[in-house]
Amino acid sequence: MEHSDTPHILAIPFPAEGHIKPMFNLAKLLSHRGHRITFVNTHHNHNRLLQFTDLPSFHTQFPDFLFASITDGIPSDDPRKGALLNYLPMLITPSARSLVAKEFRELFLRLLEKNGDRWQQPSCIIVDGLMSTIVMGVAQEFRIPVIAFRTYSATCTWVTIFMSKLAQEGAQLLRSNQGLENLLRNCDFPYPGGMRDLIVEETLAMTQASAIILNTFEQLEPSIITKLATIFPKVYSIGPIHTLCKTMITTNSNSSPHKDGRLRKEDRSCITWLDHQKAKSVLYVSFGTVVKLSHEQLMEFWHGLVNSLKTFLLVLQKDLIIQKNVPIELEIGTKERGFLVNWHLKKRFWPILLWEGF
Incomplete structure (x- = not known):
């Protein structure tokens, strides 16, 4: 079978535009280097992405790049209108996340069955850090390595890890010592309650990954990247990823396909x-x-x-x-x-x- 040993990577972003675009660019870079990609969006964002993607042109440049979608956990008849913040509380509920994990498992099993002439079974999962719990169960069951991807700085990544460990261990420790009960309060943590709980849970799960990819570079945050290397077996600081795409991937200037992962029409009136x-x-x-x-x-x-x-x-x-x-x-x-x-x-x-x- 031709290319049967080519790695097949699943890429799963968090369903927000600032997370989808960097993951999309990372997936394009990996596809450009010969890897097979299945890019897994939510149904809602999948449809929005394809609306602004010239698929024939895209697949001419990235022939081994597939698009797939799963639920975001919100009922299909919900309009999801306006800013993400309008329906973010519904996205991060335990029931919604459970539905997402269930559909991801079903998608993964379908991909296992599609082990045909061209596509190998998934050999690696690259997941946004905020989607870690969605994939960890499947990855552990089928012994598939997981690489976490953080779309923001190494410093912010380190802070969320420290905050998550503090929320899990530090608060209990302080409450158990007489005189320190009120030293750490819920209001001292960043993010509102539901989002904070999500970040804590997902960040702790993320630390189980085999490696982490950071959208930054060594010279910018050397000390923090060194700290992260004490948590993850491998740390790849390859950012800024949008610049890598610009320098490494040659595009046809005569065509106008939208390939940057945008989910809405741009306003060029300025x-x-x-x-x-x-x-x-x-x-x-x-x-x-x-x-x-x-x-x-x-x-x-x-x-x-x-x-x-x-x-x-x-x-x-x-x-x-x-x-x-x-x-x-x-x-x-x-x-x-x-x-x-x-x-x-x-x-x-x-x-x-x-x-x-x-």
Whole structure:
């Protein structure tokens, strides 16, 4: 069988755009180096990803890259409208996570049965650290190595590991010593309750992985990467991954397939405006896909931005604004010194020399 010994890797991101895009880029890099990839999204994000992916062009460049999907644990008739934060509480419930783990196991068993002429059985799982419990049971049962992938810094990874161990062991230790009972409180931990519980559980499971891939590089965080090497047998700091994709993977400039893992249409209305700005003069401001602002929080920040008298590009999803009424002075100030877009443009269009700060 041709290529029968080629490794077959399952890649499973956490269902948030800031996690999907780095995992997608990592999967493309591995596919580019000859590995077979099955990229496992939730049904909802799978459909959104394919909507903005030119599949014929994509598979011409990555012929051994398959897409698969499983549930996110939320009922299929839920519209999942607006920012992720609107339905994140449903995603992280134990019942939802249990359904995700169940469907992942079913998918894995189907992939075992598909051991045909081209595709080997899965030989490795690369999983976002926040999805560790979803795959660990299957991996241990079938003795498949798991490599954890953290989409953010090594320092943040170390903090979540320390926080998780403290939540598991330290709080019990403090409560068991007279006089120290109130030294550590629930409110002292970052993240709200449900999300904190998820991070603690998933981070502790993540430490069982055979290796960890970090979206950073050695020179940036040397001491923390050394600390992580005391926990994981192998640590691969290969970031920034989007830069690796740009330098290692040659794309056809004459085609326009969307291959960066985006889940929404980009707003390029600011291109002409940016072309007329001076070098190092523009503040880039974005709240990402998860943050949900109250009207008061948004107005306070926006007033400060306008009153700074700096030129700015403000990326603000419409569905993150709870109330749509914007004071006239903000509209005027934004038109005079700034530009408002609904979603940021693709990185290849970012004129880096423009930015004064982020």
